[in-house]
Amino acid sequence: MSHPAFPFGPALLFCPADRPDRYAKAAERADAVILDLEDAVAEPAKSAARESLVANPIDPDKVIVRVNPASTPHLVDDLQALRRTPYRTVMLAKAEGTADLVGLHGYDVIALCETARGVLAAAEIAHVPIVSALMWGAEDLVASLGGGSSRHADGRYRDVAQHARSQVLLAAGAHGVAAIDAVHLDLADAEGLRAEAEDAAALGFRATACVHPDQVAVVREAYAPDPERLAWARALLAEAAVRERDGVFSFRGQMVDAPLMRQAEAVVRRARA
Template sequence: MTHPPFRFGPALLFCPADRLDRFAKAAQRADAVILDLEDAVAPDAKHAARLALVESALDPERVIVRVNPASTPQFADDLAALRATDYRTVMLAKVEDTADLVDLEEFEVLALCETARGVLAAEAVAELSNVSGLMWGAEDLVASLGGSSSRHADGRYRDVATHARSRVLLAAGANGIAAIDAVHLDLGDTAGLAAEAQDAAALGFAATACVHPAQVPIVRDAYRPSPDRLAWARDVLAAADGAPGVFAFRGGMVDAPVLRQAEAIVRRVRR
């Protein structure tokens, strides 16, 4: 099955869709802007947000529009506004079943698996042909479980959040689509954001979502391989040319999986 290619860079920036004055700057600062009609917009501002969306004229290749869940009354109005624009990449909030995407066949979809039902449905959702990526979310997940905190006091995710993150990543990887890591809400914890983004890049996430422009350069730096790591990747790929299936390189064994990891490092530089 062929899925739409994930064409965005690693730093995706949320922007409230009722703040038209911020659209262009957010798009300029990040690799793509997520114009948010859902959680970032108060119920009484939804209509104004849709009008702002229709009025905007950003590059559609760098815009994602987050719409309200398919189960809500706002969903149909969101789609009506979206169809009046050139934007064709949708982030569907709180996906819980493949049926949630029935009305989105004309769009490229990033499915947000952020509830208990959504995480369990990630594998089936990832198989849909118009889905180019999956994202997970810690806070809505814990809320759906009746919990009150996704993290320990030291900032580490609790086990259920880590499990959800891994399951969404595996579902995306098994279907050859992108995985997007969750937002880091503690704006002052730049070290924590950097560590999580570095971990995401190492595991194969394609991007990390940001909630503030200051997070964008931190995420970009985290996804960018270090000079030493990039040099190793290029050298080992060069050494593999004409080498047997398994060979020794600088004291380590190199086989096909190691070469694929080296190729992934080089691809991150080209994005």
């Protein structure tokens, strides 16, 4: 099944839609800006946020608009405002099933699977052709379970959050769409963010969402492949092209097969991003 390509680099930065003074700066700092009509905007300010979205256009190639969940009355108004903008990539908050995607045709959709229902429905959602990516979220997930904390005292995710992260990644990979890793809310914990982003990149996530501009550089560095690994990947692919190899062969003393070739391709793709 064909899905829209994921056009963004690894560092996506949230920006409240009711702060148009920050739009351009956020877009400059990150690989894409997520203009947020949902959690970052208080209920009384949502109408003004929509008007700000319409009145302050920036480069649509660097914009994702997070709209409110399908279970709320806000989504209809969000989509009406969106039609008055040049933006065509939408992040649907708290996606919980394919029915939530009705009304989003014509857009590239990033489905945010951040509740128990959403995580369990991730594979079905990823199968819908308009979906270009899945993202997961820890805090709303734990809240949907009646819990109070997604992490241990040392900063590690609790098991259920790790499970949800893996399930959303597997669902995205199974259906050929991108996976986006969740935000790291502890702004002072740059090393924790770096470790999570490095792990995300190694596992095949295409991006990590950020909540502060200072996190962008950390994420970009984490997603950039090690120079030695990149040189190895490029040399391997060049050797395979020269030899026109499509089976098992030896390269620098290592047996190379199709999975290793795909890993080399992923390393080069990360470098390009």
